[in-house]
Structures are given as C-alpha cells and as structure tokens.
Amino acid sequence: MTGRICASAAGKVILLGEHAVVYGRPALAIPLQGLRAWATLTPHAGPFRIQAPAVGVDALLSDLPMEHPLARIVYLTAEHFGFAPPQALLRIDSEIPVASGLGSGAAVSTAVVRALAAWYGVEAPPEVVSALVYEVERIYHGTPSGIDNTVIAYGRPIYFVRGQPPRPLAVGGTFFLLIADSGIPSPTREVVLDVRRRWEADRERYEGLFDRIAEQVEAAHRAIVEGNAAELGARMNENHRLLQEMGVSAPVLDRLVDAARRAGALGAKLSGAGRGGNVVALVEADAAGCVAKGLKEAGARRVWQSTVHEKNT
Ligand code: PMV
Numbered sequence: 175m176t177g178r179i180c181a182s183a184a185g186k187v188i189l190l191g192e193h194a195v196v197y198g199r200p201a202l203a204i205p206l207q208g209l210r211a212w213a214t215l216t217p218h219a220g221p222f223r224i225q226a227p228a229v230g231v232d233a234l235l236s237d238l239p240m241e242h243p244l245a246r247i248v249y250l251t252a253e254h255f256g257f258a259p260p261q262a263l264l265r266i267d268s269e270i271p272v273a274s275g276l277g278s279g280a281a282v283s284t285a286v287v288r289a290l291a292a293w294y295g296v297e298a299p300p301e302v303v304s305a306l307v308y309e310v311e312r313i314y315h316g317t318p319s320g321i322d323n324t325v326i327a328y329g330r331p332i333y334f335v336r337g338q339p340p341r342p343l344a345v346g347g348t349f350f351l352l353i354a355d356s357g358i359p360s361p362t363r364e365v366v367l368d369v370r371r372r373w374e375a376d377r378e379r380y381e382g383l384f385d386r387i388a389e390q391v392e393a394a395h396r397a398i399v400e401g402n403a404a405e406l407g408a409r410m411n412e413n414h415r416l417l418q419e420m421g422v423s424a425p426v427l428d429r430l431v432d433a434a435r436r437a438g439a440l441g442a443k444l445s446g447a448g449r450g451g452n453v454v455a456l457v458e459a460d461a462a463g464c465v466a467k468g469l470k471e472a473g474a475r476r477v478w479q480s481t482v483h484e485k486n487t
Pocket of ligand 1: 188191192193194195196274275276277315317318319320321322360362366445446447448451
C-alpha cells in the first residue's frame, strides 16, 4: 500500500451499568459518532514513526517503550495480521477529551488497528479489533470489563455482559442525550480499585448494589426497545442514586445531575468511573437547549449532544 490511509473511531458513553459491569452485571453503552479519534498513515522513507501531538509523542516506534499504549497497539496489530510495521508515519488526532470516561484511549487504539488493517488490505472485523484494543485497555485500567473496546469497535449501541459477545440494542424510538464534561479527570483505575476494596470489605452490601443496578439496566433496556424515554430517564436517575450509594459520585457530578433535572431532563446520571469525568442526561428534543444551558451554568466545561435512534442500531 502506498497511498495515505485515514481511519477513525467514535468515542462512547455508558448509559447505565458502570462498575457493576466489572462484576458480571449487564451494562448499556452507545458510541458517540460526533466525537472521534483519527489515525492517519502516510508513506515515508524510514522506519515506523508515531506522532501524537496532543500527548507530546513524536518518536520512532522502536524508541518507544513496548508498553507504551500506542506502541503496544501497533505491535499487537502487526503480530495479529502477521506483518511488520510498515515504512510509514502514523499521526494520531483526537477530539475526545482524555481521562473523562468517553473512551478516548479505546477510540485511538481502534483507529490505529483500522488504519493498519486498511494499509495492508486485510479485514478487521469488530471482534478482532475489540480483542486487540482490550489488551491495551488493560494497560490503562488494570482489569477492564471490556465495555469500552466493545462498544467502540462495534460502533453501535450495545447491551454488554463481561465475557459474552455484545448484543446490539434494538432501539424503538429516538433518544436525545447531552453529555456534560465536569472538567475533572476521571481516574478510572483508582475508582475501580476503590470499589474493589469496598466490595472486599462488605461483599454482601456491594453485591446487593450491583444486583439493584442490574435491575435498572434490564428495565432501561426494555424502555429503549419500547422507545419509552420517560421510563429510561427514571432508570438513569435510580442508577445515579445507586452509584452515589456505591461511593463513586462527587459533589461536582451531583451538581451537574441536579442542574440537568431542574432544567427539564427526563433523567441524568454520572457516566463512566465517576469521581470526575462526565454526566449523561436524557432530554426531550425541544428541551435540549435549556438543559445544556443549565449544565453550563452549573459548571460543565463542555456539553455535547448525541442521538440514539433506530438507524444506528
Ligand atoms: O473508562 P470509563 O471511565 O468509562 O469507566 C469504565 C466503566 C467501569 O465500569 C467503571 C470500568 C469497566 O472496566 O467497565
């Protein structure tokens, strides 16, 4: 392959079920098609080089530590498909904020796998992309459930249970979402570890919380299939309450959730690991502007809109 190759991947948001998903309960996630990472491969004379200006990387592949996430995904992909990294320059660009629960790392890795596969003219089916990206997610997160790499590699709304093939969500209506960034980095690894410590200290209580979250996920799943936004909103609210009980919310997230509800959202909750990162609010289409305003007034750094509808199932 000699031409320029560009591939991309969407970010993601978890609708319901974070944390409990690490313990085998189901979760729902959707790709954020409007928020993307790109990998561009350009032929050049010389060994494989990686430029990712946003994270200050401009280096030969051979000069990066093997465990560097960008080096790792290149080596894993090359090994999987049985080729050597090409004589090319890999440029990474992303509009997904890092460490905010929107899947920035998994989207970058996914874009890299897709670009390399396209360069060599080989198919990269979603299950292969997902498995490769999972290996890199383990560097970031320790023991990830696999939900990020799965929803991003498949690029469609999913019902996810750890260790099982994802089920596509059958969406029975149109749902309007707002995703608001608290501006506080969300340390997924630490929060997941903290939940693990709490679970070890009081398994009965935490297993009970995970079960109640699973009930919300199942009810939300039914609401999505039926196109029932009011019901989905109620389940999101209850999921947030359970995440508060679990100890992973934070005043800044509660403030954003309250602001969204006061401004007319049907439901709102933290999304991702918690303690920072983002909240997701479900709104009626004509309320989106006012809820976005309410979120910004409550301190959201950025607010993105996304729609879940039958077309992207
Ligand atoms: O990467 P984040 O912040 O969206 O968190 C992932 C969701 C968790 O359930 C907290 C962890 C996991 O591996 O599923």
